[in-house]
Amino acid sequence: MNIFKKLALISMVFGTQAIFAQSPTVIRIAAPDLTAGSTPAGGGVVDVMYSKRWIEQEFAKEKIKVEWQFFKGAGPAINEAFANQQLDFAFLGDLPPIIGKARGLDSQLLAATSRGVSNYLAVRSDLNVKTLSELKGKRVGLLRGTADELSFIAALKSQGLSIKDVRIVNLDFNAVNAALAAKRIDASWGPARFFALRDKGLVTLPVGSRQFNGAGSTQGVFLGSQKFIQTYPEATQRVVNQVVKGLHWLSQEDNRVAQVALFSSQSSYPASVYAQELNGVNFKFLYSPLFDPYYVGQLQQKIALAQTQGLIRQPINAQGWVNPKYVNQALVQLKLQQFWTPTTRYQYLK
Incomplete structure (x- = not known):
């Protein structure tokens, strides 16, 4: 073997090693357990991701394991797991990430998962x-x-x-x-x-x-640990791509019946619960992944409210916490740039 072939082989080996060095061996994802039965359920895009196994399929060729953890203790328990470096990503409602961030958890918000959810x-x-x-x-x-x-x-x-x-x-x-x-x-x-x-x-x-008029509604978010995101940016992008794919599936009116059936089967609540709740709902508003003025504005209001109520002590800048890079790139890669429209106001119903 001549010197040029040897150099090429060495370069290929080191290049392959570098790729694997930038790939995690496991991706750990958490969500609150909202089920009334024995099957874990997180609602919304969590049920889509967990049941359809799109994230697992994305990483199957590299044999990267995806671990789902559902917490009966919901947000507080998930924050504790993040603090102990036991998680990489989580799906949460708005208050737990706010409390975690104020207490020093180094997280980034990667995609909106719901907004204006009725209570x-x-x-x-x-x-x-x-x-x-x-x-x-x-x-x-x-x-x-x-x-x-x-x-x-x-x-x-x-x-x-x-x-x-x-x-x-x-x-x-x-x-x-x-x-x-x-x-x-x-x-x-x-x-x-x-x-x-x-x-x-x-x-x-x-x-x-x-x-x-939406006061008392909630919004959801997909967030990741800063350490994982910085160490594995390519894997982070691939995970976010699948989350956006799930939100796209939920946002399509043609999937209304299918999502009602999915939520019911996962949670063990009657299908009528979800059929009633989703009746007349604007799916493209509810499931938009965009960090648009409405979403970020609501987030900042929730932060301010949590502070005035003594739930957190440290102020948080929502704009600095949100990282739209990955969701924006997902929209490009999935050719969904025009699917969701940014909004400034509550549009839960059609």
């Missing part, structure tokens, strides 16, 4: 409570440190009320449902899962965030 006041059916003001002094079950808590604070604030006007009982999602059924709490605040209790006659849903 509802669930009240025991034997109580005559029709408005938020009538909750004064009542026991309200919530999982502290989650998006439900901050959205409830926002809803109260929109009606001139404070979290101090009620008695908060710290319970996880399934415990809230059980406590309402057993009449151990008076009310709760959260998303469409309460439809199942209403349909059984256990609760009424007198008001929700739609009546407050």
Whole structure:
């Protein structure tokens, strides 16, 4: 073998080693576990990603393992796992990432996953409570440190009320449902899962965030650890591409029936829960991955609210926290630059 062939072979070997050095052996993804059954469920794009295995398929040739972790403790437990360097990515509602960032977790927001998600006041059916003001002094079950808590604070604030006007009982999602059924709490605040209790006659849903022009709604985000993103930028891009692909699938009206069936099968809640919640919803608004003025503006408002409520001490600049590079590149690679339209206002319904 002549010297030129040897040099070419050495170059190829070192080049291959460099490629593998920049590839992770495992990608660890977390989400809150929202299921009422035995199959893990995270709702929205989490259920699409987990069930369709698109991320696993993306990395199958390199034999890169994808690990999913679903946390019953939701955002607070996921923040703890991030702090212990046990996770690379997570799907979360708005408050837990805010708390994590304020406490020093080095994260970047990589894609919006939902916005303007409706929340509802669930009240025991034997109580005559029709408005938020009538909750004064009542026991309200919530999982502290989650998006439900901050959205409830926002809803109260929109009606001139404070979290101090009620008695908060710290319970996880399934415990809230059980406590309402057993009449151990008076009310709760959260998303469409309460439809199942209403349909059984256990609760009424007198008001929700739609009546407050979006105040009390929530938004979701896909975030990653700074360490992983900096070490594996190419792998990060490929993961974000799949998340955007999932959001594109959800955003198509033709997939309405399929997503209702998917959410129901994953969560063990009746399909009617999701059919009712998604009736008339503007999917391209709900599932847009864009860090547009509406999304970032809402995020900054949530940060400010969390600070005034004493949930965080350190201010956070939303613009500096958001990293639109990966989602923008995903739109180009998937040829979806024109699919979603940036917005400045709440457009949850068509």
